[in-house]
Structure formats: C-alpha cells, structure tokens
Amino acid sequence: MLKNKLLITGAIVLTVVATACSGAGKPASSATSASKATSASAQTGNEKMPQATEQPAATAESKSNAAASGGDTRSIDSLNGGLEKLKSYRLHVVYNYDGKNAKGETDKGGIDLLQEIASNKDQHMKFSGAGGGGSNDAGLETFQIGGVYYLYNATAEAGKKCTSYSSGQQDAASPAALFNPSDMLGGLNDVKLVQKGDNVNGVAADHYAAAESSFNVGLFTNAKGDVWVAQDGGYVVKYTGQASGKAALLGGGVDGAISWEYNVEDANKIDTIALPPECAASRPADDIPVPDNATEKGNIGNIITFKSPDDPAKVTDFYKQALPGKGWTAGEGSMEGMLTYTKDKRTLTVMIAKEDNGGSNVVITDAKTQ
Numbered sequence: 001m002l003k004n005k006l007l008i009t010g011a012i013v014l015t016v017v018a019t020a021c022s023g024a025g026k027p028a029s030s031a032t033s034a035s036k037a038t039s040a041s042a043q044t045g046n047e048k049m050p051q052a053t054e055q056p057a058a059t060a061e062s063k064s065n066a067a068a069s070g071g072d073t074r075s076i077d078s079l080n081g082g083l084e085k086l087k088s089y090r091l092h093v094v095y096n097y098d099g100k101n102a103k104g105e106t107d108k109g110g111i112d113l114l115q116e117i118a119s120n121k122d123q124h125m126k127f128s129g130a131g132g133g134g135s136n137d138a139g140l141e142t143f144q145i146g147g148v149y150y151l152y153n154a155t156a157e158a159g160k161k162c163t164s165y166s167s168g169q170q171d172a173a174s175p176a177a178l179f180n181p182s183d184m185l186g187g188l189n190d191v192k193l194v195q196k197g198d199n200v201n202g203v204a205a206d207h208y209a210a211a212e213s214s215f216n217v218g219l220f221t222n223a224k225g226d227v228w229v230a231q232d233g234g235y236v237v238k239y240t241g242q243a244s245g246k247a248a249l250l251g252g253g254v255d256g257a258i259s260w261e262y263n264v265e266d267a268n269k270i271d272t273i274a275l276p277p278e279c280a281a282s283r284p285a286d287d288i289p290v291p292d293n294a295t296e297k298g299n300i301g302n303i304i305t306f307k308s309p310d311d312p313a314k315v316t317d318f319y320k321q322a323l324p325g326k327g328w329t330a331g332e333g334s335m336e337g338m339l340t341y342t343k344d345k346r347t348l349t350v351m352i353a354k355e356d357n358g359g360s361n362v363v364i365t366d367a368k369t370q
Helices: 002-023 028-044 060-068 277-281 312-325
Strands: 073-076 089-100 106-117 123-131 140-145 148-153 162-166 188-200 203-210 224-230 236-247 251-265 295-300 303-308 338-343 346-354 360-368
Touching: 073 224, 148 277, 162 277, 188 224, 203 236, 312 338, 312 346, 312 360
Parallel strands: none
Antiparallel strands: 073 188, 089 106, 089 251, 106 123, 123 140, 140 148, 148 162, 162 295, 188 203, 203 224, 224 236, 236 251, 295 303, 303 360, 338 346, 346 360
C-alpha cells in the first residue's frame, strides 16, 4: 500500500543518514539505537498531516500571457537541480493520501519532511509520519552542527532524547547529498508555461502547469500539478499536485487520492541552525577534557565515549594531570583502568580499557550526587 511506501521512504532517509554518520565516527552502539528508533517510528507514525495547499486555476490574464509566450514548454528532470548553487535554504515536502484499503476501510495519512541547510554548512532534517487513523508525531530529527552530529527523538524519555557523536570532519556525511526530492515525487515532462515573473516564496519564478502526461513516476492517474521555477538559479521553488485513481495509487482495485506540496524557502537567508535544548544541554561539560587525538567521540546524557590511539597508561596520565586543573579532586575509589574524581556535587568516573588492536576505549560518566 502507498502508506507503507511513504513511511518506508522517510525511514530510509533517516536510516541512511544515521548509517553514513556512523561510518564517519559514530560508536556502534549508538548506530544500533538510531536504526531501531528510526524503524520504530516508521511502524508507529499516525499523526494526521496538514493538507497540501491547492493552487487556483490559471486566470484569464495568465492564460493570455502563456499564449503570448507561444505556449512554451519545458521538462524538469530533477526537483533538486540547482539547489547546490544556493548557500542556504529550507526545503519542506508534505505528501498526503486518502483512500480505502482492500476491505473497504478508510486509510489515510502521509509524510512530512523538512530539511534545512545553513550557509555555515550546518544542517537539519526532520521526518514525521502519519496514517492508520490515529495520530503520533514520530519526531525524529538529525542535526549536523560543525563536526558534531545529533540524533534527536522527541518521543524518547527524558535524558535520552538526544544522542551526539563527532567525526571531526564537517562534511563527512551530508544529508543534502543523501536526500533527493525526485525520489519521492519524480520529474516532469513537457510542463506548459502559465505565467512569467510570479513572486513565490520571496523569489521571482515562472509558473508552469503539469498535465497527466507530464508525470514520469508511474504512480499517478488523473493527475495535475503546478510548478514554479526560479528565474535566477533555475531551481524549483514550489511544486503542488493532486492525483487519483485505482491500482496506480493504493493497490489493485483500490480507490484513492493523493496530494503533495514542495517548497524551497528562505533561499540564501539561513545563517545558523539552532539545536533543541536537550541536544544543546547534552554537550560535554567544559570542565571534562578530552585528548586532542580522540576519535569516534560521542555522548548521550551524562556519558561520554571516545577512542584514543594511546595506550591506557598514557590516557590515565592525561586525566591525572588535566582534571585537577579543572577543579576536580581525586577520589578514593581509583584503580587500574578506572579513575574517580569529585567536584561540588558531582562524581566523575573515567573507565579506560585496552583495545585489542592497540589504543584505548574510554567511557566517562558524570553523575550528580546528593
């Protein structure tokens, strides 16, 4: 059914992002959690999505303008063509369906995907799913802020909503490169010019109309749409459409209707992206040092993890020298492979294990005491 196709599409987007980030330096345990969280959201998302805005029919004036232009037509092979030329933008796709399943029961829902690219290369992606007659916002989001990646789940319990990890490479995994809008909506053939110079989402764009024969994704019957292409840059600014029919949408003999709306907003106007408070708070405290040569850095809640090419003895010496300078006092429970320090009403435990192939694996717990 189409519902499964849409939810799986969105889940794959975030799974691929999480997997790519894992390859860039994310601990294996965190990668597993991200994959499970994404899979669960695809199975349980039930929120009713906002309906795409239906565009008005072409006015007499716009028809006249189209006739004056000679009825110009063009094809759009890829919806994201030209986006790479923008310094920043916000891309929002809403996809809704409403039909009946093989038992004649109402089946409706959709997906909502938001992607933001900032001029400083920070990135944000959010996927929400809907369907099944109930409502539940999956609330799964990924952030790339500098060289640090965050996986945020708004539905998780307190203290576990945000997982972060660092590759040390700002461009190691780019959601912009992993998500292609055309994979969801396809391209368009022979769309016809309706109006030149419309102001859409703050930019001058040319308006084209798509007939049923324009669609090339093979899902649609009785389809129509409108698309606006930026005069400067040639990228798609807005794309709306509706389709209905049997078989092609929801399976053999099943009636259904589908609508979608695609928008590119705030072109070249997004300088930074703000983290959710839980993610901002999950950053390691300033008084917990990490060696400069640490790799695969990550943290969730009050736990920090990383690997070091140095042997445990050298890592131990690093913390014995660095922590007192940050106001920490050595505790009595220290032993080989585990150091304890206290400060105010906090206890810091540093566990250092030898890796089989050399180097060390380090886990630091920053716990509050009564």
